Amino acid sequence: MNIKEYLKNSQPIVYQILKNSFTEKKTSHAYIINGNKGTPLTEIAILIAQSLVCQNKDEDNLACENCLICKKIQNQTYADFKMLNGEDLKTDVILSLQEDFNKSAMENENVQIYIINLIEKAPIPSLNKLLKFIEEPTSNIVAIFTSNSVDSILPTIISRCQVISLKQFMINDLVNALKENNIPLEDAYLISKISNNIENNLQLAQSDNYQLVKNVLIESLNYLEVKDNYFIVYMQTKGLNSLNNNNLLDLYLDMLESCILEAIIAKEDNDYQPKFLKEHILEIKENYKHLEKMITDITNAKVALLSNANKNLVFDKLLINLIDR
Numbered sequence: 001m002n003i004k005e006y007l008k009n010s011q012p013i014v015y016q017i018l019k020n021s022f023t024e025k026k027t028s029h030a031y032i033i034n035g036n037k038g039t040p041l042t043e044i045a046i047l048i049a050q051s052l053v054c055q056n057k058d059e060d061n062l063a064c065e066n067c068l069i070c071k072k073i074q075n076q077t078y079a080d081f082k083m084l085n086g087e088d089l090k091t092d093v094i095l096s097l098q099e100d101f102n103k104s105a106m107e108n109e110n111v112q113i114y115i116i117n118l119i120e121k122a123p124i125p126s127l128n129k130l131l132k133f134i135e136e137p138t139s140n141i142v143a144i145f146t147s148n149s150v151d152s153i154l155p156t157i158i159s160r161c162q163v164i165s166l167k168q169f170m171i172n173d174l175v176n177a178l179k180e181n182n183i184p185l186e187d188a189y190l191i192s193k194i195s196n197n198i199e200n201n202l203q204l205a206q207s208d209n210y211q212l213v214k215n216v217l218i219e220s221l222n223y224l225e226v227k228d229n230y231f232i233v234y235m236q237t238k239g240l241n242s243l244n245n246n247n248l249l250d251l252y253l254d255m256l257e258s259c260i261l262e263a264i265i266a267k268e269d270n271d272y273q274p275k276f277l278k279e280h281i282l283e284i285k286e287n288y289k290h291l292e293k294m295i296t297d298i299t300n301a302k303v304a305l306l307s308n309a310n311k312n313l314v315f316d317k318l319l320i321n322l323i324d325r
């Protein structure tokens with residue numbers, strides 16, 4: 001994805017904010033880029049980082065993305081640039097970041113930049129340490145945080161940052177965008193439930209990965225909807241072999257979660273017709289009592305996979321729990 005094209009087309013207000021701040025040289029010391037899962041938050045954070053140091057900026061004063069400096073930021077080899085994940089943010093990680101950035105800048109541009117992805121996942125003690133770091137902004141350190149839910153960030157952090165929120169698309173906008181590109185309506189609904197990014201959704205809908213994961217999902221639902229324990233054998237012998245990387249596992253869990261959420265809506269409103277995989281979802285609605293607990297089970301599995309737990313064990317536990325609900 002070309003991030004500048006994405007911003008111009010899908011997030012014109014955000015583009016304008018960035019263009020103005022770099023043109024008027026009114027950049028901030030700390031940013032929060034906030035948007036739904038599936039929006040290119042990290043890419044935007046990287047563009048901001050590049051735009052702070054690129055010496056070959058475009059007509060809108062944003063980074064060229066092609067010069068040596070921009071490439072070094074992209075590849076994380078620029079000496080005054082660090083990118084971290086909120087969930088890995090132990091206090092010693094913050095301390096070493098502070099130590100690195102207390103030395104003077106190593107590159108000629110004399111700006112030190114760090115990105116923390118999904119800041120809301122960081123442990124509170126680390127955030128308190130970080131807070132002191134943001135509180136003493138020496139003129140050349142810039143923090144860029146990304147977030148899927150700005151509401152769950154400590155207010156003391158928000159108040160020190162410029163918050164840039166991406167526009168959230170309504171489900172109908174997302175579905176229509178896919179429909180216009182001849183994606184079957186059922187796929188359009190399923191994909192629009194798992195991601196809020198029009199361009200990514202189209203790429204996903206047309207990808208082999210999507211069909212592969214959807215096939216595993218449909219097989220899974222065949223077992224799940226009748227509480228067939230063979231579900232576990234199927235996943236261990238076939239399903240997980242197909243889902244052979246973390247992106248596919250994530251996509252599978254997102255799609256499974258969307259099915260359960262759709263069943264919850266159908267349970268609350270008896271007239272509701274599920275928008276995708278209808279027969280499977282109505283079966284699940286009939287045969288399961290504790291649909292909300294199934295959502296928790298899936299969330300727990302996602303968290304376990306994030307911390308690199310053994311995927312076979314994670315799925316054993318998940319499937320046993322699901323069938324039991």
Ligand SMILES: [Zn+2]
Binds near residue numbers: 056065068
């Ligand atoms: Zn550049």
